Amino acid sequence: MSAAHGAALIVFSLGLCAGLAVCAPGRGTATAPERTPYLGGYAPETHAWSRFHVRYYGMALLFLAFDMEMVFMYPWAVVFAEEGMIAFVEMLMFIVILLLGILYAWRERALAWA
Amino acid sequence: MGLTAFARLAAKAPAPVFVARGANARSLAFELSGTGDVVLTQTPRHACVLLATGAFPDSMVPALRQIHDQMSHPRGVVLAGAHFRGHGPRGVFSDPVVVTPEGDVHDAVVVLHRDLILGRRPSAPPLLPDRDPTPWRGVGPYGQGGKGMTGGTPYGRPLAGLADDRDGLKLDALELRLGPFLPMFPPGLTLTIKLQGDVVQQARVGDNPFRTDERVSVGARSSVFVRALSGPVTIRELEHARAAHHLERVGEALRAAGLGALGERADRLAANIERVEAAAVRRLHRLLRRSRTLAWATSGVGRLEPDRVAGRGLGLVARACGLPEDLRTQDGAYNELGFSPLVEGGGDACARWRLRLAEVAQSLLLASAAGTRTTGGTGSVESPWGSISSDHAPVGSLLELLPGMLEGSDWGDVITTIVSLDLDLEEAART
Known part of the structure; x- marks a missing residue:
């Protein structure tokens, strides 16, 4: 048996021990009040499974747009040295157009949380 | 052997304490913090020791029992200047550590935590029955199925109701009754709030538990x-x-x-x-x-x-x-x-x-x-x-x-x- 096999066996047995220690019977399971969410002393009267407005979604979309822009910058960076000024101006135009979009969103209060 | 060594190590950790304050509560924040061997937790779930201080009117006792049972094992209770109407010095708890007015609360907490971790003292048994408000039961013969997302009413708690959102959407409004033992709230304050996301749509202040016919003395400072x-x-x-x-x-x-x-x-x-x-x-x-x-x-x-x-x-x-x-x-x-x-x-x-x-x-x-x-x-x-x-x-x-x-x-x-x-x-x- 190689050293790699031995190491794998040790890791596996340690994991098994840790798993058994966690699952070991002894203290019993949690009672109903122990499972109840903590609200300062009262039990919740409605279930927490509720639909609410994800207010950060505008920001999430903007993040995605700029994330993809960064992806576009990788191939651009590869050819930047060869193309020189033209590549620089093209990227500048691209970023300025995106920036105008952000300023528009800002003016329309799309970035406000509440 | 190995686990005993771990227990000894765990007993040296700072004691996590949840403070439940009633009327005329001692200001314990300074007595407890500062030395580094006690940490005040924000919820009873993270605590090992429940420290009750002040006078608790009858209306606060069910909530106190609830937070006691919400602590994980091993758990214990320290009473420092705690009074309960119609109960002895041990209050509503089975085996609390009672600190006298001259006694050192900090030491009592640290010693209790160490004894609990090392197994020298048994963990406090639950005060409330192990019963869900209503069992989760659907329409099928094995409790399965029913209407709605969850197929039934989970543990007697209906799903949040719909209400108009300020963006013109119809979304769920979650009603919560918070307090009287929320650490950031003043003792005894209960607040019923209707939340949509994290925005409060409606708030209502609950009855003042200290406004009772029981004689509740005002604090030493006030x-x-x-x-x-x-x-x-x-x-x-x-x-x-x-x-x-x-x-x-x-x-x-x-x-x-x-x-x-x-x-x-x-x-x-x-x-x-x-x-x-x-x-x-x-x-x-x-x-x-x-x-x-x-x-x-x-x-x-x-x-x-x-x-x-x-x-x-x-x-x-x-x-x-x-x-x-x-x-x-x-x-x-x-x-x-x-x-x-x-x-x-x-x-x-x-x-x-x-x-x-x-x-x-x-x-x-x-x-x-x-x-x-x-x-x-x-x-x-x-x-x-x-x-x-x-x-x-x-x-x-x-x-x-x-x-x-x-x-x-x-x-x-x-x-x-x-x-x-x-x-x-x-x-x-x-x-």
Whole structure:
């Protein structure tokens, strides 16, 4: 048996021990009040499974747009040295157009949380 | 063998403590923190020791039992100056550690935690039956199936109801009843709020549990102000009590803002108020004024317009709206000391904590200049909560204003507003 096999066996047995220690019977399971969410002393009267407005979604979309822009910058960076000024101006135009979009969103209060 | 070594190691860790405060609770924050071997937790789930202090009216006992059972094993209870009506010194618990008034709460907590971890003391058994409010039962023969997303009513708790969102959408409104043992809330405050996301759509203040026919004595610190209603007290004593009270409130506000170390510094000043110089408070004030984060987190939060507070005797809250309302201006002894009320504009949480610290420094200067001058006995006194008399408690007016201040704000701003107002329910129950 190689050293790699031995190491794998040790890791596996340690994991098994840790798993058994966690699952070991002894203290019993949690009672109903122990499972109840903590609200300062009262039990919740409605279930927490509720639909609410994800207010950060505008920001999430903007993040995605700029994330993809960064992806576009990788191939651009590869050819930047060869193309020189033209590549620089093209990227500048691209970023300025995106920036105008952000300023528009800002003016329309799309970035406000509440 | 190996597990015993682990247990010994775990016993050396700081003891996680959840503090449940009733009326006339001892201010334990300073006694417990500072040494590093006790940590105050925000929920009972993270705690190993439940520390109950103060008088608990019958209406608070079910909630106390609930938080006791919400602690994980091993768990234990320490009672420090805790009183329960119709129960012995052990209260509603099976085997608590009772600390005498002269006893050291800090030591009792640390020793209990070590004994629990090392298995020298059994974990406290549950006080409530292991029964869900209603079992989760669907329509099928094995409890499965039914209408709605979950197929039935989960444990008797219906799903949140629909309500109009401010963006014109129909989304769920979650109704929560919070308190009376929420660490950021003043003891006994219960708040029923309707949340959509993290925005409060509706807020309702629950009944004051301390307003009962049970005799609930007011706290040792506030009693100076109550005593001043009927007879003379020295200005020195009164102003020291005021400064300590405001510093404790600033400490609470700082802890709620996540600035625990600065909160501890305010508590330390409050605990040694008779030896503290005004310059030490000013240093803390300057430090906090420089914090842009704190100013950003509290500016514009919980704003009160001057016309809503004028003439209601709200003291510091009114002065933070720019209104120079202070009963001390009508007192000859204070006039001799050259007293004039401090005011701050804005009327928001930021103005309130700034004014609180400025008034602490002012109170310390008044106390040191007062000599043997006395005040009081006129039937009304300027207390830290405003102008009190035997039939007027300004906290009651603040509790009426509270729902209007909270509606439309984020959950974080709810906490900031509540800690900035100093809503002492015990004081509200005095009248």
